[in-house]
Amino acid sequence: MRLSMAISGGLLLAACQLATGASAQTTGGSEGLSPTLSAIKTAHTVRLGYRESSPPFSFLDQANRPIGYSLELCEAVVEEIGVEVDDPNLKIAYVKVTSDDRIDAVLQNKIDLECGSTTANAERAKRVAFSPLMFVAGTKLMVPKASSVQSLTDLKGKTIVVTKGTTNEQAIQAADKKSSLGLTIVVGADHEQSYQMLVDGKADAFATDDILLSSLIVRHKAQDKFRVTGDYLSYDPYGIMFRKGEPQLAAAVDRTFRKLGSNHDLVPLYNKWFTARLPTGERLNVPISLQLEEAFKAMDDSASANN
Secondary structure, X not given: OOOOHHHHHHHHHHHHHHHOOOOOOOOOOHHHOOHHHHHHHHHOEEEEEEOOEEOOOEEEOOOOOEEOHHHHHHHHHHHHHHHHOOOOOOEEEEEEOOOOOHHHHHHOOOOOEEEOOOEOOHHHHOOEEEOOOOEEEOEEEEEEOOOOOOOHHHHOOOEEEEEOOOHHHHHHHHXXXXXXXXXXXXXXXXXXHHHHHHHOOOOOEEEEEHHXXXXXXXXXXXXXXXXXXXXXXXXXXXXXXXXXXXXXXXXXXXXXXHHHHHOOOHHHHHHHHHOOEOOOOOEOOOOOOHHHHHHHXXXXXXXXXXX
């Protein structure tokens, strides 16, 4: 089931506005570069924050190397940053982050770009900046195949696991309060731990973005054990996260997406990670949604208009 166009149309526009809403403050640092770009130029290195268990966006391969759709987009941004700071040989340092500490990692200057499965919403946009839209997801439930649960209301009085620091955690808390479900909400440190709590019977359901649930089921070859169910409990447009108040960095990020759009690279890149076989061997078979395809086309149209 896809997100309804009625809901997503306006929110998609809002997400795009969030993504391009980096604060246009004056730049500083050496040679007129903004602080982040100045530090990158000095260090000859861009620090990419990655997640260990958010396939296919950001995860580890069999050799424990960070890979994924979001990381490949970030690596394209690094090339554009190299143009901006006149250093075509920038190195990449991969820095592990979690759902709980990723925003602080950006704010505390521990990473330059956060390349995971992060929802761009108005609350977060007060603190950090986001790239243009790269994916659209929504909160759903993973339950055992034998479970009778079809929706959140079926979990009344039961235990549900969420991953700490996610918008899904907020969505479940809000729904619990609104409908007086009396849920026991337990928290996993990352998606893998949350999944394991469901496997171990410590929770009756696991709530997170539908694409992440489906990816975990495929990665664990658990199609005969678990299923994804329920209505969408939130709308989650994803973006690459970086520091606010740096228009040069925001421009480099934006140019990257527009170039990928004008070269028609975004849909093939999506298909590489969502429909083709992953480097780790599994295949998700998640076709691009109409909403995301339209967003990518809008980037292409915008790039063409500016040429």
